[in-house]
Amino acid sequence: MPASDKESPRRVALFVTCLVDLMRPVVGFAAVKLLGDAGCIVEVPGDQTCCGQPAWNSGDRADAQAIARKTIALLEKYDHVVVPSGSCAGMIARHYPEMFSNDLHWRGRAERLAAKTHELTSFLTDVLGVGTVEAAFDGAVTYHDSCAGLRELGIREQPRRLLAGVDGLSLTELADSEACCGFGGTFCVKYPDISTAIVDRKIGAVAASGADTLLAGDLGCLMNMAGRLSREGHTVKVRHVAEVLAGMAGGPAIGEGAGKEGKQ
Amino acid sequence: MTSRDTILGALRRAIGPAANDAARRKAVQTRLSEHPRGLIPARGQLPADERIALFRKMLEDVSASVETVKAESEIPAAVAGWLRRRNAPQSLVHGADPHIRDMPWQDEAELKRREGKAAGDDVTGLSRAVCGVAETGTLMLLSGPDNPSTINFLPENHIIVISAADIEGDYESAWDRLRAIKGDGIMPRTVNLVTGPSRSADIEQTLLLGAHGPRALHVIIVED
Amino acid sequence: MKMHSADFSADARAALADRQLQRALGNVQRGFVEKRRKARDKLPEFDALRDSAKAIKDHTLAHLDLYLETYETRVKESGGHVHWAADEAEARDIVLDICRNAGAQTVTKGKSMISEEIALNPFLETNGLTVVETDLGEYIIQLRGEHPSHIIAPAVHVNRDEVEADFRRHHDFLPASRNLEAPESLLSEARGVLREKFLAADVGITGANFLIAETGSSIIVTNEGNGDLTQLLPRVHIVLASLEKVVPTLEDASQILRLLARSASGQEFSVYTTLSTGPRRPEDPDGPAEYHVVLLDNGRSKMLGTEFQDMLRCIRCGACLNHCPVYHAIGGHAYGSVYPGPMGAVLSPALAGVDKAGALPNASTFCGRCEEVCPMRIPLPKMMRQWREREFAQNMSPPTQRYGIRLWAFFARRPALYRLMAGAAASLLRMMGRNGRIASLPLGGGWTATRDFPAPQGRTFQEMWRARGKKVA
Numbered sequence: 001m002p003a004s005d006k007e008s009p010r011r012v013a014l015f016v017t018c019l020v021d022l023m024r025p026v027v028g029f030a031a032v033k034l035l036g037d038a039g040c041i042v043e044v045p046g047d048q049t050c051c052g053q054p055a056w057n058s059g060d061r062a063d064a065q066a067i068a069r070k071t072i073a074l075l076e077k078y079d080h081v082v083v084p085s086g087s088c089a090g091m092i093a094r095h096y097p098e099m100f101s102n103d104l105h106w107r108g109r110a111e112r113l114a115a116k117t118h119e120l121t122s123f124l125t126d127v128l129g130v131g132t133v134e135a136a137f138d139g140a141v142t143y144h145d146s147c148a149g150l151r152e153l154g155i156r157e158q159p160r161r162l163l164a165g166v167d168g169l170s171l172t173e174l175a176d177s178e179a180c181c182g183f184g185g186t187f188c189v190k191y192p193d194i195s196t197a198i199v200d201r202k203i204g205a206v207a208a209s210g211a212d213t214l215l216a217g218d219l220g221c222l223m224n225m226a227g228r229l230s231r232e233g234h235t236v237k238v239r240h241v242a243e244v245l246a247g248m249a250g251g252p253a254i255g256e257g258a259g260k261e262g263k264q
Numbered sequence: 265m266t267s268r269d270t271i272l273g274a275l276r277r278a279i280g281p282a283a284n285d286a287a288r289r290k291a292v293q294t295r296l297s298e299h300p301r302g303l304i305p306a307r308g309q310l311p312a313d314e315r316i317a318l319f320r321k322m323l324e325d326v327s328a329s330v331e332t333v334k335a336e337s338e339i340p341a342a343v344a345g346w347l348r349r350r351n352a353p354q355s356l357v358h359g360a361d362p363h364i365r366d367m368p369w370q371d372e373a374e375l376k377r378r379e380g381k382a383a384g385d386d387v388t389g390l391s392r393a394v395c396g397v398a399e400t401g402t403l404m405l406l407s408g409p410d411n412p413s414t415i416n417f418l419p420e421n422h423i424i425v426i427s428a429a430d431i432e433g434d435y436e437s438a439w440d441r442l443r444a445i446k447g448d449g450i451m452p453r454t455v456n457l458v459t460g461p462s463r464s465a466d467i468e469q470t471l472l473l474g475a476h477g478p479r480a481l482h483v484i485i486v487e488d
Numbered sequence: 489m490k491m492h493s494a495d496f497s498a499d500a501r502a503a504l505a506d507r508q509l510q511r512a513l514g515n516v517q518r519g520f521v522e523k524r525r526k527a528r529d530k531l532p533e534f535d536a537l538r539d540s541a542k543a544i545k546d547h548t549l550a551h552l553d554l555y556l557e558t559y560e561t562r563v564k565e566s567g568g569h570v571h572w573a574a575d576e577a578e579a580r581d582i583v584l585d586i587c588r589n590a591g592a593q594t595v596t597k598g599k600s601m602i603s604e605e606i607a608l609n610p611f612l613e614t615n616g617l618t619v620v621e622t623d624l625g626e627y628i629i630q631l632r633g634e635h636p637s638h639i640i641a642p643a644v645h646v647n648r649d650e651v652e653a654d655f656r657r658h659h660d661f662l663p664a665s666r667n668l669e670a671p672e673s674l675l676s677e678a679r680g681v682l683r684e685k686f687l688a689a690d691v692g693i694t695g696a697n698f699l700i701a702e703t704g705s706s707i708i709v710t711n712e713g714n715g716d717l718t719q720l721l722p723r724v725h726i727v728l729a730s731l732e733k734v735v736p737t738l739e740d741a742s743q744i745l746r747l748l749a750r751s752a753s754g755q756e757f758s759v760y761t762t763l764s765t766g767p768r769r770p771e772d773p774d775g776p777a778e779y780h781v782v783l784l785d786n787g788r789s790k791m792l793g794t795e796f797q798d799m800l801r802c803i804r805c806g807a808c809l810n811h812c813p814v815y816h817a818i819g820g821h822a823y824g825s826v827y828p829g830p831m832g833a834v835l836s837p838a839l840a841g842v843d844k845a846g847a848l849p850n851a852s853t854f855c856g857r858c859e860e861v862c863p864m865r866i867p868l869p870k871m872m873r874q875w876r877e878r879e880f881a882q883n884m885s886p887p888t889q890r891y892g893i894r895l896w897a898f899f900a901r902r903p904a905l906y907r908l909m910a911g912a913a914a915s916l917l918r919m920m921g922r923n924g925r926i927a928s929l930p931l932g933g934g935w936t937a938t939r940d941f942p943a944p945q946g947r948t949f950q951e952m953w954r955a956r957g958k959k960v961a
Contacts, residue, residue: 184853477713
């Protein structure tokens with residue numbers, strides 16, 4: 001549903017995710033720029049922490065609910081909530097309502113928040129109707145579809161559509177692009193050997209694609225793939241798709257030395 | 265308490281207080297007696313000539329061979345010809361089906377026939393399908409003296425004759441035919457739905473024909 | 489149901505190091521996924537059929553007691569016998585009794601996961617019977633003394649050269665000079681040996697893909713025809729089926745049959761779909777003289793009405809195994825259960841106890857591909873998570889993990905404290921980095937043994953955002 005009333009700016013809350021907050025702030029700034037360029041008023045609610053997915057997926061329902069209640073109360077006053085992660089957006093949009101299946105009050109609030117929570121590239125294209133972004137990136141890239149975004153939120157074409165408008169960028173698809181990278185949240189530390197075997201297949205496909213840069217929309221997957229690529233001596237650079245779309249891919253890639261650009 | 269009582273009791277407890285509802289019983293009876301059709305794919309609902317063409321194509325896609333004859337009287341010659349082309353012995357086992365029995369076998373003097381169930385050493389069997397299902401190229405065979413089920417599985421080669429008029433589009437129409445032949449809810453001991461010659465992919469996922477059943481399936485469609 | 493092994497992690501590591509196994513697993517990844525995709529693409533109604541099939545099973549489960557009673561009545565009317573078995577021991581005893589009453593010496597078997605679940609073969613063998621598996625894959629693993637590693641392709645972990653070696657070891661009448669290089673010649677060899685067994689058997693045991701309440705029929709689908717020879721030639725046919733196999737009518741079975749082969753092997757339809765109803769009729773020249781159905785509960789009635797009820801829709805197509813990254817990596821044996829992969833991760837704790845099979849629902853990345861391909865739309869990741877909830881509630885998950893999560897949650901609920909800790913962590917991790925990566929992380933060995941840990945940029949987004957806000961204002 002493209003925007004029909006482009007005149008009235010939308011008040012958008014950016015839920016930056018704990019991984020972006022801690023590991024890769026540039027993704028947050030890229031999201032702010034993309035949303036601002038699309039005419040949104042972006043706010044970053046200061047009391048945001050984590051969406052609670054680690055607790056939820058570990059079977060800790062009580063803690064997951066406690067975190068969800070805080071997050072709902074924090075975000076529900078905005079027109080939209082945008083998340084630069086399919087996994088965390090899926091947590092809010094799909095799992096929050098499920099979490100409160102026996103609690104009518106919180107279920108209603110969770111469902112209302114779920115309906116206005118979007119992954120970043122999906123929000124730009126599906127909600128705002130953005131066709132192209134002003135950005136240039138000189139390179140051959142490949143794209144990994146993160147599982148939660150792909151299967152919980154149906155995000156597949158949206159990032160590709162936006163990437164197609166980036167000057168100088170060429171995209172090569174990965175073989176078996178729907179396969180998981182092996183991250184799986186706590187899975188990668190609970191079962192590191194299996195996780196490594198899975199990510200090895202993924203980086204094999206990345207290497208076979210001939211791309212010099214690997215993009216995806218989820219920092220967890222990106223760190224997993226970047227960590228294995230560098231350990232195995234590959235020179236493929238790894239970035240969040242928002243960095244490229246926002247024209248903010250000039251600094252070091254994920255897991256790359258700071259070099260000249262120490263401070264943002 | 266028998267295990268039957270234990271199990272049914274556990275199921276009813278899980279279903280809850282509604283378990284004894286008359287409405288539940290009624291819903292079950294209605295579904296069983298009306299056996300409503302579900303979703304039928306478009307390809308199962310084609311007009312006659314497209315339906316027969318699809319039936320043929322689906323069978324060929326699963327490595328069966330198909331030929332068409334004008335009348336049942338042409339079948340003995342077709343059978344003998346197919347056996348010659350395969351370098352198979354001119355011998356045949358089939359059941360007591362009057363359609364098969366009454367074919368002009370005397371015209372094929374070399375062809376030796378035996379009537380009855382199949383044994384381990386029969387090379388070729390001949391059966392008549394009561395109907396076909398075009399959506400997947402499937403043949404329906406009913407057990408009994410006319411077409412003993414062993415003929416479908418023991419011989420190396422299986423030849424099935426079917427009338428073009430008996431080719432239905434979907435499985436649901438095949439069940440209606442079965443009900444018309446046997447009566448509602450009454451089944452023969454065995455209904456075989458056959459879709460191609462026997463195969464296995466159990467060794468390295470490589471598809472090989474002729475696992476335990478026939479290595480070759482030849483279907484003769486009678487047009488009249 | 490007994491687990492074959494209690495040490496999932498060790499078995500998974502061994503599987504990853506097994507080069508023969510890894511070679512064989514390549515066939516799963518390449519073959520099954522592409523074949524299913526093609527079959528689905530050829531049938532535009534595929535996804536609508538999934539909805540239809542799910543509705544049929546949901547309706548059946550809501551009326552399971554009644555459909556089972558009707559089914560039993562119809563079987564009896566056609567001259568067959570129904571034996572209810574509450575657990576696996578009772579099921580084994582029933583089968584043995586039938587075999588003894590038939591004076592049986594040799595039993596042939598079609599592929600049956602229920603038989604594996606109740607560990608029937610060793611029991612019958614201990615009681616003096618000769619048991620012969622007739623599905624080619626099952627026969628191969630019987631020779632090898634193994635369990636199936638896949639619910640529809642039991643020998644998918646075995647390579648061709650291993651099959652040849654097994655046949656040479658066990659078929660002592662096989663001349664050493666005989667060339668078995670081609671897979672076709674291995675198939676012919678098995679066909680010849682098993683044909684003799686079919687003709688000699690006294691009892692044939694098959695599983696069931698469906699039981700039809702309307703007609704009292706059992707349905708099996710096979711490609712080889714072994715299930716048919718197993719039930720046609722011996723004097724007695726025994727069907728092993730669990731409660732949830734029942735569907736109301738032939739029409740209902742047809743809806744699900746349209747999905748089964750396409751999801752399993754990518755075929756439009758299995759070669760042989762066989763409906764068996766009672767023993768041979770008086771006028772029949774062939775078919776078994778006795779027909780018995782063993783209806784097994786073994787924990788299923790306890791799933792009805794719980795958060796695991798949806799699992800009872802499973803039709804054992806194996807699509808979830810075929811699309812699972814964890815199954816692709818380690819194969820079926822490492823799961824230590826008759827039922828591996830995502831469906832096994834949900835079903836095994838229900839049948840064997842979550843205390844015994846708790847590792848299985850944890851061994852998932854939650855990538856969701858299993859649910860995406862499941863023809864019966866079973867929410868497998870959701871149910872795996874529900875097992876994790878039960879484990880967490882019963883304090884069965886590992887303490888380090890439990891306390892780690894609770895500690896994380898403690899901070900996540902306290903934003904000010906969280907910001908402080910995140911800021912400290914970001915700069916600490918930043919300092920630990922060399923060239924942007926951390927090669928070894930205290931307490932993070934699970935990650936850094938095989939992967940670098942990318943170092944953070946240095947300050948948290950929140951810190952930088954606040955600083956910027958002040959500048960702008």
